Amino acid sequence: MWFFSSLYKSLYNLPWLRQQKGDHGKAWGYFFLLMFLVVGLTLIPLFVGLPKGVSTIQSKFASDVPSFAADLKGGELVVTELVQPYVVKENEMVLVIDTVTTSPMQLSDYLTTNDTSGILITKDRLEIYNANNQQSRAQLWSGMPDYSITKDQALTALNKFLRWPILILICLGLFILYFIGLSIGRLAFILFWGFVVWLVAIMAKKNWSYREIFNVSLYATTLPLLFTLILSTSGASIRFLSTLLFVGLMVAVIFVKEEKLPEKTIEG
Structure with a gap:
């Protein structure tokens, strides 16, 4: 529940985001759980369609590929x-x-x-x-x-390769590679644009360290990342949108002041 509550608040809650600047370990934990969620959501369509895709490959190879015998020698x-x-x-x-x-x-x-x-x-x-x-x-x-192969041998090899234990290993490997790649890419994004935001904060004489901005950035990356994911599923793409959303949210966290409610007095 902590993760999903943090995910929801990281989309809009500026005061809550400011409060996260001091907890480095928790920010890292949230970031990697977010990467896990995004990778899972991205690959779900692939994994769901895998059984049908495997069946289609096997049937098309058996029916559409003509008989052949290939012999490589000398x-x-x-x-x-x-x-x-x-x-x-x-x-x-x-x-x-x-x-x-x-x-x-x-x-x-x-x-x-x-x-x-x-x-x-x-x-x-x-x-x-x-x-x-x-x-x-x-x-x-x-x-x-030298090597030789026939259609029947190729079909047998294909069926062995497309067995579920191997497919599960392939899916797991794909998940891990995508998780690592997305995490590294997003961290590079956060390091660079977080540094830019930090420079802006310094020039504006705001009392923020780079470490604090980095901690908040691990949460603030949620909005642009999920928005980009939604756009990709619809086939749309807006260049630099992720950057604009991230920088805009971070600037708002640093510069937008919290409104203090006037104190109520009780008349005797």
């Missing part, structure tokens, strides 16, 4: 049981497999638009083109160890 790849050139276009992605043609092949010949990315597999190389950054990478088969 730096050359040979694909059999597959009509070549094998070309698949879906949305803005194209896959081309041709290990039969002896003349040089160019992936660019299959890229119909500037927004199309592609993968080309030939007997001597793997080529990948990313339309987003307009960069192409190639990997020659020469020097790679």
Whole structure:
């Protein structure tokens, strides 16, 4: 209850935020619980849709991928049981497999638009083109160890990889990585903009130390962080909004004076 009460008050309660400037340990505890909550809320849709997504991948691979046998030997790849050139276009992605043609092949010949990315597999190389950054990478088969695989073997490996114990480990790893990344990124944000607010407080001759501003910032980051999370779920994005909300709230904490109610006198 303490955490959710603190979360609610950190959104608007300026007097309460001022009172938090002296409790360093409690501020850290709140911050990491907040990061845990935000990461959980962000990844819930992914985790909920995971069973359906896994089932879709397995069924599409079994039904849409034709039978094939790939044999990499002596730096050359040979694909059999597959009509070549094998070309698949879906949305803005194209896959081309041709290990039969002896003349040089160019992936660019299959890229119909500037927004199309592609993968080309030939007997001597793997080529990948990313339309987003307009960069192409190639990997020659020469020097790679001999290897062979069929569709059935690939499907068996895919089913093993998509077992629940492995998926749970993947989800846990993703959660931890996102938690660490978000925490580090938010702390860097707080350290920098908290320093800016501290400089403003010094120039205005306000009696605030940087440590006190940092403590309050660990709470004040709640409003901009949750607002940004809500915007991201709706597909909207306003640049610098998080910064404006954070700085505005911190400036209000330091500069907005509390109104003192007039004392009531009891007439005898």
